[in-house]
Amino acid sequence: MQFETAVSLKPYNSFGLPAQAGRLVRIRSEADVRAVVDHPDMGRAPRFILGGGSNVILTRDMPELVLKVEVPGLRLLRETADDWIIEAGAGVPWHTLVAWTLDQGWPGLENMALIPGTVGAAPVQNIGAYGLELKDRFESLDAVDLVTGRTVTLRHEICAFGYRDSVFKRELAGKSLITRVRLRLPKAWQPMLGYLDLSRKAEETGIAAPDARTIFQWVCDIRRAKLPDPAQIGNVGSFFKNPVVSAEQCRDIIARDPHIVHYPMDDGSFKLAAGWMIDACGWKGKSIGHAGVYEKQALVLVNRGGAVGSEVQTLARAIQESVYGRFGIRLEPEPVMV
Known part of the structure; x- marks a missing residue:
């Protein structure tokens, strides 16, 4: 277990926001988590789990004990007649996993290429892109209970995946730390070109x-x-969730704005393009302080240099009010505001 004090978190959040962790532990194994739980001081301290920092907006210094997840590892766990079951450590960058599976000749994750963040954060957010979500390939995961230190294996039904949602954002928020994730890649592969x-x-x-x-x-x-490289321009990718509305709500909005981009869902509801709505409200390219809306994609908020978390919060709230005033839809941010 590697323990550090007074650690700048600016390199560890993709928006590049200034914040400091009073105490930080680098988690590279289940044993490291158990060592924290069993520690006489750290075991009782409030904690904050940090993966790749691509889904968090830091608005303050962190008095909590920061658990920086860096568990390594990529392997083929087993192969069946129908699937490849792969396992990845929670600290592996997601895109590294996607590229590795293709290098091995195991397709199935390609639609989710270049999504920022780590493997361990992927189930929390139920990441997805271009018609594919993590839940569509999920097999199981290992997580360590932050009270007992016990490692448990959770399968699909326990994780309660929804649109950019899971049990780890609700009942298990802050109560368990994901260490390994397993995915099932089908051998009967078909291209997904619906978007x-x-x-x-x-x-x-x-x-x-x-x-x-x-x-x-x-x-x-x-x-x-469409999206800026976080290494060049601080951002967290898509900042707002695409809202899902009923067919009746969608018809009402189309009657007022016939050009709104929308996609039918399997359950009869419709997903609306949040970026289109933000652009329609005139926000593309605009800024509040050093936080702005990306010129090429209104769904992305960016750090124009020297932004602080409060500026991002103010910009996000202003966009929410504009979209609500015009469309009657309250946009929900994807990243966690801390």
């Missing part, structure tokens, strides 16, 4: 039946064209 950007790529290239590597490259190209 407009991917279908456009298929039309532009004339490739009607792309392989997984091609889709991976398309997704990387699309994301790089």
Whole structure:
């Protein structure tokens, strides 16, 4: 267990916001978590779990004990007639996992290429992109109970996945630390091209039946064209969830704004494009202090240099009020505000 004091968290959050952890422990194994739980002082301290920092907005210094998750490891756990079951340590960058599976010849995650963050954070948020969510490939995960120090294995039904949601954002928030995640990749692979950007790529290239590597490259190209690199411009990717509304609500909004981008869901509801609504309210390219709305994609808030968490909060709230005033929809942020 590696213990540090007075640690700057600016390098550990993708928005590049200034904050300091009074105490930080680097978690590289289940044993490290148990050592924290059993420690006479740290075992009783309030804690904050930090993965890749790509889904958090830091608005203050952290008096909590910060558990920085850095568990390594990638392996094929087992192979069946129908699937490859892979396992990854919670500290592995998500995109590293996606690229590794394709290098091994195991497709199935390519639609989620270039999503920032770590493997351990992926189930918390039930990450997803271009028609695929983590829950669609999820097998199980290991987590350490932060009260007892016991390692438990949780399967799909316990995790209660929803749209950018899971039990780890609700009942188990702050109560367990994910150490390893297992995914099931089907051998009967089929390309997923339902999203407009991917279908456009298929039309532009004339490739009607792309392989997984091609889709991976398309997704990387699309994301790089729309989203800034956090290493160059601080951001957390998509800042707001795309709201899901009933068919009746969707018809009402279309009657007022016929061009609104919307997608039908399997249950009869509709997902609305939050970025389109923010752009329609005139926010693209605008700033409050040093926090701004990205010029190429209104769904992304960025650090224009020297931003602090309060400026991001103020900008987010102003956008929420604008969208609510025009569309009657209250946008919900994806990142956690701390």
